[in-house]
Amino acid sequence: MQSALAELWQFFIANLRASHFGVFLLSIFLVTEVVDVPLISRYDFIFIAAVGFQLCALIFRFEQPKEFFVIFLFHLLATGMELFKTNPDIGSWTYPAAGSALFVIATVPLFSGFLYSAVGSYMSRAFTFLNLTFERFPAYHHFWIVSVLIYLNFFTHHFFYDIRYLLFAYVFIIFWKTKVYYQVYQKRRTMPLLMTTLLTAIFVWIAENIGTFTRIWLYPNQIESWQLVPLGKLGSWFLLLILSFALVSIIYRDKLQHR
Template sequence: MYKYTIEFIIFGLKQANACFFGIFILSISIISNVWYPLESIHRYDFIFLAAIVFQIFLLISKFETLKEFLVIMTFHIVATVMEIFKTSDAIGSWVYPEEYIFGVGNVPLFTGFMYSAVGSYITRAWKIFDLKFGYYPKTIYTVLLVTAIYINFFSHHFFYDIRWFLVAATVLMFAKTKVYFKIIRDYRNMPLLLGWFLVALFIWLAENIATYVNIWIYPNQKDGWQLVSFGKLSSWYLLMILSFVLVSLFNNTKGAINKGVLSRL
């Protein structure tokens, strides 16, 4: 029992380490909503500049390598393009209600760092937990899947929304896939699909906090905050897979697994 308690504590500390960037973005969003004394700069612009400084700190302090930074920036750009489309006047999926100078269209530039936080978490967790995989699909299949996911984020506004078919496709493709992660010495494992769902659930909880502190709001929240729909979990789940596959293109998903030394979760 003592061993598992220690492992649980170490697991939590490693998760916090992997979430370093996300914790910073969420914390500064909450604090600046409660107390923001600066009149010379908009709150959104302050978050943007603070995120840049923090990203530089991560690179200088070696918390992130240049390779990891490039991976995260790739996801940053992919997500920002989607943001510009989703917040356009013609679509209006959500809005950023406060003023800003640093922005493109209806999107303040700090938003890209919120998505970067997801990419940063995956990249850091991959390294911190020494992730390995069993029965991971061929790269070409995963790339085709996430390409369809990304296109559907745009096309469902004009054509049929196939997100549930895509969710079903992920289940079929990754049904046998397990992720192996090392906490101290032994490897533990869980279905990769379960891991994605748990991370998506955590992001959904963070999204509720973000909308509450006026980082962005959905149309039904204009007259007062409401809990974000559980239906958004499917979007975060698919976006989680998209970001994971992007990161996987720069990492080894075939990590040879000696099942004789791996412990079961």
């Protein structure tokens, strides 16, 4: 029993260390919800804080340059999607205080890219802190085909047929045998990759509820009064995590075992 508790604690600590950027952002959201930041807009403060955090992480070597590369790549792709999704003609969600921010492009405050970067940062750092390896990983080209289709569908489903259910099927077919191996204590453990992705999506959904509760961004049904983010968003995050995994795999491909 004591050994199990010790392993659970080590698992928690490893995940906390891997998610340090996400935890930092959520903390800033909560603090700025109850404390007014003087002389600067809330969104600009979050952006400056996020940039400062990343610079400190690099300077003090809390993050490796390759992890920073992943964060930068996520930021670029995410900003492109944010510009599309927050366009008034699409209106998937809004940033209610964007009008008062300086660091903003059209309807998108620049800190928003860091929201996705935090997910990428976690996945990248998890390789180190959870000592991740994979077994029966699918052919790499299938991985990238489904990932590109996932990204494109976030745009095209507004105009054409939504293929997300086909994408779920594709993901299940290529990953249903894939196992994740991790070790944070004495024994090496394993879990199906699909289950790992679903559990991670649940935690991202919880974080998203914190973000909307603090009115950092809002979905249309939350503008008049806050309510939980619909559970249907779990599917979107599940697919987005597959895309995130593809981007992270650029620097960790040697950990992926295909057989």
